[in-house]
Amino acid sequence: MNARVSRRHFLRTGAVGAALVLGFRLYAARPASAETSTAGLAQFTPNAFIRIDSEGGIVLVVDKCEVGQGVYTSLPMLLAEELDADLDQVAIVPSPPNEQLYADPILHLQATGNSTSVRSSWTELRRAGAAARQMLIAAAAAEWRVDPSQCRTERATVIHDGTRRQLGYGALAAAATQQPVPQDPQLKQAEQFKQIGKSPLRVDLPGKVDGAAQYGFDVRLPGMLFATIASSPTFGGKLNSLDDNPARSIKGVRNVVRIGGQGFDVGGYKLHLDDAVAVVAENTWAAQQGLAALEPAWDRGPNAHLGMDDVVRALEAASDRGGLVARHNGDVDKALSTAATRLEARNYMPFLAHAAMEPLSCVADAREDSCEIWTATQVQARAQGIAAQVAGLPPEKVTLHNLISGGAFGRRLELDGIALAVAISKQSGAPVKLVFTREQDIRHDLYRPFYHDRLRAGLDASGKLVAWHHRIVGPSIFARWAPQALRSDGLDPDAVDGAIQMPYAFPNLLVEYVREEPPAIPTAFWRGVGSTHNAWVIESFVDEIAAVAKQDPVQFRRDLLGHAPRALAVLNLAAEKSRWDKALPPRSGRGIALAYAFDTYLATVVEVTLSGAGLVTLQRVVCAVDCGSIVHPDSAIAQIEGGTLFGLSAALWNEVTVRNGRVEQGNFNDYRTIRIDETPEVEVHLVSSREAPGGLGETGTVAAAPALANAIFSATGYRVRQLPIIKSIEELKRRA
């Protein structure tokens, strides 16, 4: 930690009434580049607050979005642990939009993503709790004229056992504001934790079992209208003409608006919206009926003949170009030329939609001099920024109510729903709830990129890996989403994430990146981001190399992990718990994959059986996880369970394909998602650790596809090089 910063961690931002308000700086350990970009800030500007009022109410401002990962529980737990309050005594308030104050140190933006929430807050939230507690104790000790070290705290109360006195934090709040703010409070040792490492009921769950939880989709305002939308069916198409009478003649329809056909730039983030038509009505059904009655005349535009061949051909051609060097150790060419055995592979990974259970939705009330939005967004400041642009107002006139999200998986890192809702509200002169149909949600998503990878490896005569060459070919999401994150030569750190920091020790290694944008198809982050793509490619190829070297896949990996004890430990744990060496019936197989992603180590074993028709049944999944210190173990397990199944589902069935410029899939009937009757038992084993926490929200997804593909190889001898696996059904049928 940066000592200069750590001396100025906390600031008593004043007594507001009789409340103790303690401001502190989350993300003190900011990287140098971020320091300079915020140089305009006062030397110490708190970006997080605890407020303890005279009634004893404790409020924490949380800057992360609750998308199902549990941050509304895990973040207050960090504070409550050191404050010695119970979780039910801490209320949370979502933070306002403010890019400079809330920029995540890993993402450099106010954003929820990349599995950073706990990693970014682990130390600072605990320090804030400890500082406030110390001030409250000092206040009580002064009043009682006792030694502060004779006081203890529990359940938001300071207690002096010697004189049997106690005072609640509320009663002490006013006096505590007069105490000096400790800049280096003592934190508990892990064995003193009373809350961290336990799994209390998540605070958001009661409302999620009785229908009370409110998502963006559920917001209701007085006078609110309901809108639904259809964008140009082809990418880049234009609306030539529209007769809106058929919609207006439907009972309940109030307005038909043309929107889109516009590009945005919000602090470097770029978004293009195709032309679209929206129908605004008294209820969603009338809006949908109105939309169905319309026959917009679309000009199909420049991509009218775009198909998957165009995408794949362009990537393959680009793969013959040299790339930007992401990492280079040793001399790969030389090692390859002298290798006893050489292998090559080409892999393909499809476009994917997010298809969160809650389709995109946003409520907007755009007026002359103000704009309010109710939605779930993973990027609050940008949400405010785009709403301001559409509304034609300065950002401070836009109020954001950030709600919980019905899943996100990266979808709510994008701002199309907000821009569209504000535009519709503005044109309709009323608050409007825009809800996407599932078809609009899938056909007008921004997609996980299609990637093409080329790999080469060399083995020496003893079967030892001596050369590794990985060339990644695909688009750059960061170039559109946050160009400031690109390396100066244009290298996209997400595209190579997971490929340059493998746990394995390879003596000669070259990782390259060739940027190739697909024509017209917008790309975006998806659960597990770069690591999900690269882990699939790498772990499939490592498995392939092991097979060529005639070595057991677990043993082969073990031999490459001499300097990675945590990776080795999860590998061994997964092998042990899955009974790796136990024989399986015919047409069955076990596959393993190892990943290091978001500072977490994970090994996953998938067991499958194939039917005579080549259909894959998932039999069992075992995950071994070392994510360092764990705040809420039950949520950790849940994230790995869900993330793994999410990845298996996509690997088995999902692809978004484009034909004649349009997305072919539209709903869950053709964008298949795993169901309960296809779900195997999933065992998650957590390694106990005191290391700093690793991320969990996306990690399970990362290892899923390669473990599955490797299990299929073990069952059939067929090496899957193209996802989804259902595309290989004929081959699997032949081998099964």
Add this chain to the structure above:
Amino acid sequence: MARLQINGATHEVDVPEDMPLLWVLRDVIGLTGTKFGCGIAQCGACTAHVDGKAVRSCVTRVGTVADRGITTIEGIGATPHGRALQNAWLSLQVPQCGYCQPGQIMSAAALLSEVGSPSDAQIDAAMAGNLCRCCTYVRIRKAIKQAAASQATAQRT
């Protein structure tokens, strides 16, 4: 004008006969616990009960359910099965984003009213129409069993 009996209360609504029950519940009456996920009976997010049977309210015309007993997630906690399921859902911390869970619980409640102690196969059959993109299925299965067991115990005592 249709008269609807929802969670024991009567609602008079002036809507077209062919309007799906889902949008009547959500947009007209304001019961937003019942969710939209697909609109074509593929995901189960919109599951409600009509006379105790699970229906996909996105494809149930409101005209067909007038004067029948409709129960939604907001009312299911008043039934013994519903309460037991909600308790089990909380004790196993089933929901993640939670958006599919009203539908899951409604399908599970319909199952428990037919089969007191369902097998894995019966759970799979009854719940296969309910998607969960967060993939909470492992816990859903456990929670249904736990709820069934708790009711069996309650009946014995």
